[in-house]
Amino acid sequence: MAVDLKSRLGHVELPNPILTASGCAGAGRELAQFFDVAKIGAVVTKSVMLAPRSGRPTPRMAETPSGMLNSIGLQGPGIDALLQRDLPWLLSRGARAVVSIAGGTVDEYAELAARLSDASGVTAVEVNISCPNVEDRGQVFACDPGAAAAVIEAVRARIRYDVPVFAKLSPDVTDIVAIAAACVAAGADGLSMINTLLGMAIDTTTLRPVLAGVTGGLSGPAIKPVAVRCIWQVHEAFPDVPVIGMGGVRTGLDALELMLAGASTVSHDPSACPRIVRELEEELASRGIDRAADAVGLAHESRQAAIRRRPGSVL
Numbered sequence: 001m002a003v004d005l006k007s008r009l010g011h012v013e014l015p016n017p018i019l020t021a022s023g024c025a026g027a028g029r030e031l032a033q034f035f036d037v038a039k040i041g042a043v044v045t046k047s048v049m050l051a052p053r054s055g056r057p058t059p060r061m062a063e064t065p066s067g068m069l070n071s072i073g074l075q076g077p078g079i080d081a082l083l084q085r086d087l088p089w090l091l092s093r094g095a096r097a098v099v100s101i102a103g104g105t106v107d108e109y110a111e112l113a114a115r116l117s118d119a120s121g122v123t124a125v126e127v128n129i130s131c132p133n134v135e136d137r138g139q140v141f142a143c144d145p146g147a148a149a150a151v152i153e154a155v156r157a158r159i160r161y162d163v164p165v166f167a168k169l170s171p172d173v174t175d176i177v178a179i180a181a182a183c184v185a186a187g188a189d190g191l192s193m194i195n196t197l198l199g200m201a202i203d204t205t206t207l208r209p210v211l212a213g214v215t216g217g218l219s220g221p222a223i224k225p226v227a228v229r230c231i232w233q234v235h236e237a238f239p240d241v242p243v244i245g246m247g248g249v250r251t252g253l254d255a256l257e258l259m260l261a262g263a264s265t266v267s268h269d270p271s272a273c274p275r276i277v278r279e280l281e282e283e284l285a286s287r288g289i290d291r292a293a294d295a296v297g298l299a300h301e302s303r304q305a306a307i308r309r310r311p312g313s314v315l
């Protein structure tokens with residue numbers, strides 16, 4: 001059975017719903033030796049800040065059961081290098097680029113957005129709001145509806161109207177729907193979920209924290225149920241807002257699970273991108289679903305009812 005994998009990020013159409021996750025493959029260049037970067041839905045670049053950054057001291061990674069802790073500290077070359085080197089390269093390869101931005105103040109996000117507004121080849125902007133607000137005691141933007149909205153409003157005002165802006169949410173909040181609501185009201189065209197969960201590991205030999213930065217973000221299979229829950233809750237509240245889902249996706253079946261919860265596209269560890277595209281296609285076909293878009297939010301009662309009413313429904 002032929003499956004139509006075309007997917008949408010807001011009004012932008014992608015050839016398939018599989019994207020890289022920000023931070024897991026720089027700006028895409030290192031992936032070209034493994035697969036054709038134009039063949040996946042889009043490359044999501046590592047969150048870029050205004051100035052180059054060296055990141056946190058090492059060790060920055062710790063293995064944990066079913067997941068990994070990282071405290072990279074947004075190491076990166078800064079926006080100039082992205083605009084002059086990485087974005088043109090992605091464009092020359094025919095890849096679609098979702099540019100992820102990060103800042104320490106609302107003004108920094110605004111400045112990044114202004115710099116991106118003139119660049120060609122930006123398919124969408126993902127705003128990483130899981131950053132400490134240096135003007136508010138280091139309180140993470142993504143954990144406060146007002147601060148999250150202020151960032152999104154500033155970015156949306158400066159990005160070209162035809163480039164969708166996605167707010168990347170943190171699961172480390174009591175009510176993710178409240179944060180999602182604030183971002184949507186501030187003009188976000190879509191939401192990305194989920195960033196890593198804050199965790200920590202202690203070396204019981206040295207009796208000290210494993211990571212030099214003490215705490216780190218937990219990713220990998222351990223967090224998939226949290227991702228499914230967050231996407232589910234937000235899709236229930238805002239069924240028309242597109243979601244880029246991520247968190248513990250390793251196979252096409254995992255990607256399908258996030259889509260059934262409500263994700264329109266799915267991001268993950270880039271090494272497996274082409275395999276996950278193939279596996280997702282097989283999983284959809286084996287369920288009689290001939291369009292990837294039909295799987296989005298399909299686990300929700302309201303969507304099931306709507307699909308059952310269609311002639312020739314597979315349900």
Ligand SMILES: Cc1cc2nc3c(=O)[nH]c(=O)nc-3n(C[C@H](O)[C@H](O)[C@H](O)COP(=O)(O)O)c2cc1C
Nearest residue numbers: 021022023047070128194195219220246247248249
């Ligand atoms: C090493 C590493 C670096 C990351 N860097 C970023 C980043 O720069 N910006 C961002 O929004 N998310 C970053 N993330 C979070 C991922 O994009 C993703 O949201 C998270 O890891 C959950 O997905 P996963 O379980 O498939 O890895 C990073 C994750 C890892 C493991």
